[in-house]
Structures are given as structure tokens and as C-alpha cells.
Amino acid sequence: MAKELVSLQFLPPQFHIPRPPLRPKPPQNPIFTRSNKTSNNDDGVPSNEVKTIAKFKSRHNYIRVIEVSRRSNHPLAGSRLLLLDTPGNIHSISFLLKTLTDSYFDVFATLPPIIPPGPIGVLGFGAGSTARLILELYPPEYTIHGWEIDPSVIDVGREFFSLSKLERDHKDRIFINIGDALNASVRAGFSGILVDLFSEGSVIKELQDPNVWRELKSRLRKRGRIMVNVGGRCVEAEDSERDGDLVMVETLKAMSQVFGEKLFVLTLGNGDDSSVALAGDLPDLDAWKKSLPVRELRSYVDMWKPFTEFRLS
Numbered sequence: 448m449a450k451e452l453v454s455l456q457f458l459p460p461q462f463h464i465p466r467p468p469l470r471p472k473p474p475q476n477p478i479f480t481r482s483n484k485t486s487n488n489d490d491g492v493p494s495n496e497v498k499t500i501a502k503f504k505s506r507h508n509y510i511r512v513i514e515v516s517r518r519s520n521h522p523l524a525g526s527r528l529l530l531l532d533t534p535g536n537i538h539s540i541s542f543l544l545k546t547l548t549d550s551y552f553d554v555f556a557t558l559p560p561i562i563p564p565g566p567i568g569v570l571g572f573g574a575g576s577t578a579r580l581i582l583e584l585y586p587p588e589y590t591i592h593g594w595e596i597d598p599s600v601i602d603v604g605r606e607f608f609s610l611s612k613l614e615r616d617h618k619d620r621i622f623i624n625i626g627d628a629l630n631a632s633v634r635a636g637f638s639g640i641l642v643d644l645f646s647e648g649s650v651i652k653e654l655q656d657p658n659v660w661r662e663l664k665s666r667l668r669k670r671g672r673i674m675v676n677v678g679g680r681c682v683e684a685e686d687s688e689r690d691g692d693l694v695m696v697e698t699l700k701a702m703s704q705v706f707g708e709k710l711f712v713l714t715l716g717n718g719d720d721s722s723v724a725l726a727g728d729l730p731d732l733d734a735w736k737k738s739l740p741v742r743e744l745r746s747y748v749d750m751w752k753p754f755t756e757f758r759l760s
Contacts, residue, residue: 500527500607505599507646509533512607522549527607529574531600532648534683538600539574541608546583547743548576551676551721554713554747555641556580558674560738561730564588565638565668570628571595571676574604575613577641582617584740591621592637594628601625629653629662636668642675649689650678655697657704664705664726672727675702679714679722692759695722702726703754710754713747725751 496516503510508531517525529539540548547553555577559567565588569577572593581589595601601623604610614621624631628644631637640663644651653659654675663673677695703710706726714722729751736745 501603503599505597507597508600510599510603511535512603517543529600529603529608532645533685534648536645536648536682538571538643538645539576539604539608541574541576541579546580547741548580551715551723552576552580553744554715554723555643555674555676556584557735557739557744557747558639558641558672559585559589561727561735562639562672563668563670565635566590566592566633568631568633568637568640568666569593569643570631570640571643571645572604572623573600573643574608575610576608577643578621579609579613582613582620587620589620589638591617592631592633593621593623594631595623595625596627598625629659632666636666636671638668638671640667640671640673642673645678645682647685647689648683649686650676650682650694650698655694655701657701660702660705660726670727672725675724675726677712677722677724679720681716681720696759699724699754699757708753708755711751712754712757713750713752715750724754729753 496519498514498516500512500514501510502512511530512527513530514527515521515523515525519525523540525542525544527541527543528537530536531538537550540550540552542548547556559581564586567581567589569591572578572595575593578591578593581591601610605614614623628642631640642654642663644654654677660673667673675698677698679695680690680692682694699710699712702724709727709729711725711729712722713725714720732748736748739745739748
């Protein structure tokens with residue numbers, strides 16, 4: 448009998464797990480569900496190598512936690528994933544044996560060297576993937592102030608993604624708030640803000656409003672910067688009219704009205720993956736590379752392009 452293959456994209460309909468962008472440019476493809484493996488390039492994962500750890504509905508989300516076996520021949524092998532919304536987009540990634548995630552979370556982890564030491568706001572905290580990278584890679588001068596609207600997501604992070612341990616190990620550096628991330632603030636302003644806000648599988652509608660970006664900009668310290676996951680075609684929304692590429696472009700246009708020429712875009716993969724935006728003057732790239740704590744992060748630095756040169760592929 449042929450071995451059943453489970454696609455993390457087409458596992459029952461609620462499972463859509465896009466393959467995360469790899470370092471630095473390979474394409475982001477979903478893991479396909481197949482009953483028979485038909486080619487050497489098939490991304491199918493045997494069903495016995497995928498395990499559902501938790502699955503339930505909260506007030507805000509349809510929450511699933513799954514594990515991909517370390518035996519799997521896939522970049523997500525050995526990972527634990529937090530999936531939110533009906534399409535099942537990935538909102539947190541954790542590997543047992545490594546810190547980096549080979550995804551846009553690693554791009555977020557390049558921010559600290561180009562901002563002043565101080566508080567970093569993580570708007571859309573998820574299970575803590577961004578926080579973990581920054582706390583484990585950078586000195587105590589950088590603190591994490593996270594906002595998450597769904598307390599159940601934080602509970603899942605603590606139970607299944609070692610968030611409780613992260614809080615114990617860095618108790619004076621991590622502060623988690625439950626509430627609307629667009630109301631996030633700290634005394635004297637943020638050194639940097641990382642924005643990862645999605646709802647129903649799409650970048651939230653508020654981020655297509657320039658006034659929201661004006662308000663977020665006002666909460667930065669001098670020389671502070673904002674970095675944003677603006678999604679892209681890899682993001683599947685519950686509303687089919689919220690096309691990932693179109694929402695991404697509208698978000699970038701709203702940002703450009705506030706940041707003008709000081710807006711840069713990095714797209715992972717070959718245009719099929721997540722894109723990340725950076726607001727502020729582009730720093731000296733050589734100095735930025737040298738200041739990064741691990742060499743694997745340096746490949747991202749040269750990938751930034753001015754928004755004025757950004758084109759969908």
C-alpha cells in the first residue's frame with residue numbers, strides 16, 4: 448500500500464501551512480497533501496510525521512499547534528508551529544535544536560543593531576518567536592514589550608512554545624500586554640517597533656490607513672525605526688477579496704504617505720514569500736552586517752530595496 452502523504456497545505460481544509468521563506472532566497476512553497484508521492488520535488492510529508500498538539504477556538508482565533516517530525520525531509524522538520532485563522536497561516540515557529548527560524552522572524556531579528564538600545568514593541572506577539580530571537584541574541588539593553596489581543600494565544604505560547612521559560616530567564620526584559628496592539632505605548636517611546644498584525648488570515652485593515660502609521664511613528668524615540676510583516680501572496684485570507692499581494696501593496700502605499708522615500712522592502716524567496724518593510728533611513732549596510740550577532744542573518748541586509756523600486760514579480 449502506498450504511504451499516505453499529508454500536505455500541510457491541504458490537510459483537512461482548515462490546515463494551510465505555507466512553507467516559510469528560506470535563507471536567503473529560495474521560494475516559499477506550501478507542503479502539499481498527496482496520497483501518493485509522484486516526483487522527487489513533491490513536498491508531501493508522511494501523515495505519521497505530522498502531529499496535532501492542540502486545536503480549539505478562542506474568542507479571536509481558530510488555534511492549532513502542530514509538530515513536524517525531525518525525520519521529515521522538509522525545512523519545517525523538527526518544528527512546532529502555531530496556526531491561526533481558518534486558512535491556518537503560520538504565526539509562530541519554534542525549533543527544538545536551533546534558534547533561527549529560516550523565516551521573516553529572522554529578518555525581524557536584524558533590527559536591534561540599527562536602533563538605539565531600549566524598548567522594542569512587538570505588535571502581534573503570537574507565541575513569542577520574535578521575542579525569543581531578540582532576547583537570546585542581544586544584550587540586556589534591549590527589552591521586549593509585546594502586545595497580543597488574544598490571551599489564549601499567550602496561554603498556548605506558555606504551554607507549547609516555552610514562553611514561560613523565556614519569561615523566567617529574561618524576567619526583567621520581557622513584558623507581555625493583552626489588548627489592542629495599535630494602542631501600544633511606553634514611557635519615552637519605543638526604540639523600535641515590530642509589526643506583525645493579522646486577522647482572519649490578512650494584514651489588518653487598519654494598516655492600510657496612513658493615519659495609523661503617523662500615530663505609530665509618533666511613538667518612536669529619536670532614530671527609532673519600524674519593521675513590518677506586510678504579507679504577500681503566500682498569505683491566505685478567509686475573505687477571498689483580501690488578496691495577499693493587493694493588501695501588501697495597499698499597506699506599503701499607506702506607509703509611503705508617512706515615511707516618503709524612507710521606506711524599504713525586502714521580499715523573501717522569489718516573490719512568492721512574505722515581504723517585510725523597514726521605515727527610516729537605510730543604515731550603512733556594511734556596519735549593519737558587522738553588528739549582527741550571527742552570520743546567518745547577514746544575508747538579509749543586502750536584500751532591501753527602496754519602495755519606489757518595488758515591483759510585484
